[in-house]
Amino acid sequence: MTSMPLEKSPVSLASGRIVELADQCVQCGLCLPVCPTYALDRNEAESPRGRIAIAAALARRQASPSTTLREHLDHCLGCLNCEKVCPANVQYGELLIETRALLGPAPQRPRQLLNLISRPASMRRLRRVGGWLAFARWKNWLTDVLPTRSAWRTALLTMPSSAPAAPVRASREARGKSPLALFPGCVASVDDAQAQQAAITLLEAAGFQVSVLPAFCCGAMDLHGGAADSAEQAAQRVRQAWTASGATQLISVTPGCLGTLRRALPGVSVIDPLELLATHADRLRFRPLAQRIALHLPCTQINVARSDGALWQLLRRVPELEVMLLPRPPYCCGAAGSHLLEFPERAAQLRDDTLRQAAPLEPQRLLSSNIGCRLHLAVGIDAQGLNWLHQHPLTLLAQQLEPH
Structure with a gap:
């Protein structure tokens, strides 16, 4: 019985x-x-x-x-x-x-791989080793050998060949207690460090001080993958780091982290820095950029961060910049945290559908604020031979920022 x-x-x-x-x-x-x-x-x-x-x-x-x-x-x-x-x-x-x-976690969940990519220090060491071994030269050969459904193949495809930027650092004035604390995350702290530094540059230009929390995983992939115990351990670490920061607001340049951070810190203001920048946009001046860009709005930016309006407001302040929005919904690029690793073929279908929507726009750049989405889209951009620079919107805004 x-x-x-x-x-x-x-x-x-x-x-x-x-x-x-x-x-x-x-x-x-x-x-x-x-x-x-x-x-x-x-x-x-x-x-x-x-x-x-x-x-x-x-x-x-x-x-x-x-x-x-x-x-x-x-x-x-x-x-x-x-x-x-x-x-x-x-x-x-x-x-x-x-x-x-x-x-509980699904049988096809690539636990060892997720465990690796959720550890920023390990990822940085791996990338350094890849540089020493000329990873860029044999990356395509290795991905051709692995099965199409292999999570490791997808991970290798999405891993940039270039060395990651240095970890994000706060300015000297903001290394103590600051009103804003930036959460670097795991993958983003390695492959979106440039965008995180851009956020600090822009926020400081707008009059804010930003401190930086240690880099670790917020637990989003565990939370959404059914690994409740691991997700709670990550949430505890978030709470400890937040308490130690002494800040009054927490920011993340990765919309995919915001929902999980808010869940771990009920009652705390956890926001996309784009919102703060939009409310102080009059303090920012940008150099002209005569380019056409395709703007990909990640699902989490629209439905969780809800910062798409703030992003539009900031991009419109760049003179001569032509911004073309990718159609939605029901379009989604298919990255969705660990979904691209667990179901690479389905994720590739959704990614290619998204790029088909972008192709008629003939952009010179594609902007996307979620690192998982951008790495996933970059694989399709390279596979289709599209000459599109891809970057975080904050990176473009910081590049065009007029110094005071």
């Missing part, structure tokens, strides 16, 4: 929370047209409405977590386009996190 969990056990409490969240859904279907995976598959189980029904059935024990049902849940990108159009205000993101935590 299978024993039932105690009424107030963690499992039953989690199941009850999932059912409560799922019952908010009125099954109207307004989420279907904005869902990237539904657009990809035209399968009800690959839509928010279908996944809510699956989560409710699993929580009520009306279905067992078979490989097929689980895969529909794991395919979700967590873009939250559905939350934005939902008339019943269903907390779909919370439901997805709770359901994945109940099921």
Whole structure:
């Protein structure tokens, strides 16, 4: 006989929370047209409405977590386009996190690889070794040898061949207690250090002082991958670093980290620096740049950070810059945290669809503020032979900043 969990056990409490969240859904279907995976598959189980029904059935024990049902849940990108159009205000993101935590990490989750890339010091050492071994010369050969579905192949493809920029540093005046603290993160602290330094340059020009927290993973990939214990350990580390900083606001140039940081620090102001810069834009002057750029707005920037309006406001202040917005929704580049590693073929489909939307714009640069999205898009840009420079919007703004 299978024993039932105690009424107030963690499992039953989690199941009850999932059912409560799922019952908010009125099954109207307004989420279907904005869902990237539904657009990809035209399968009800690959839509928010279908996944809510699956989560409710699993929580009520009306279905067992078979490989097929689980895969529909794991395919979700967590873009939250559905939350934005939902008339019943269903907390779909919370439901997805709770359901994945109940099921635990997926079998195909590349744990060793994720463990590596979530450690900035290890990644920097690996990149240095790659430089010594002329990684750029044999990168293509190695990726050709590995299977298309290999997470390691995808990781190698997205790894830049150039050496990473130096870790971000605060100015001497801001090395003590400062009102703003910047969270560097893991991958971003290695491959988006230039954007993080750009944020500090721009914020200081606008009159702010910024200190820098230690570089480590916020736990976003664990949280969204069902590894609840590891995610909580990361959250504890975030809370400790935040308390030690003495700051009043926390900033991150990576929209993908913001939701997880806010979850770890309820009641703390955790924002995209673009918002602060937009409110003090009158203090910033930019040199002209006669170029056409394609602007990719990551799902997290629109639906979590909600800083897309601030970004538009700042880019419009660069004289002669022509900004062309990539169409959305239901377009999503497919990076979605660890999704590009777990489902590389699906992620490549979504990425190529995104680039097809950008191609008619004939841009000279492509801007994207989420490092995972930008590295993923860069693979497609290189594969298609497109001569597009790709960078964080903050990097462009700092490059064009007129010195005081």
